[in-house]
Amino acid sequence: MHDYARVLLIINGIYDLACACSILVFPVPVLSSLHTGMFTETSPVTRRLLAYWILTYGSSRLAVGMTSGSCLVAALTYFAEAFCFAHEHFVGRTLILFRAAFVSLSSTALGIFFMIHS
16 A cells, blocks of 8 residues: 555544544534534434444544555445445435535545555
């Protein structure tokens, strides 16, 4: 894996973990609202489950970036994120269109980036 790809994964993993912790433990409105603000409505349970999911893919990205892990694993986390947010928007109808589209498209682009660099 190229150094710039590794650095991108580490930074994105740390960002994801910070956002998850902000939702779960240490409220920082700027960080927590980046993800929870995508939804038209949330409950405490939905916010916690969202944070656990962010924690899962963030820790995976950080682990791949900090080790000699496979870029394909990193790509998979981005494709899963893109799919889940698109699915939630079109099927669940609980996401704001612009935000869901931004996350889905940027995650797809990052997934392709990491597939190319695997």
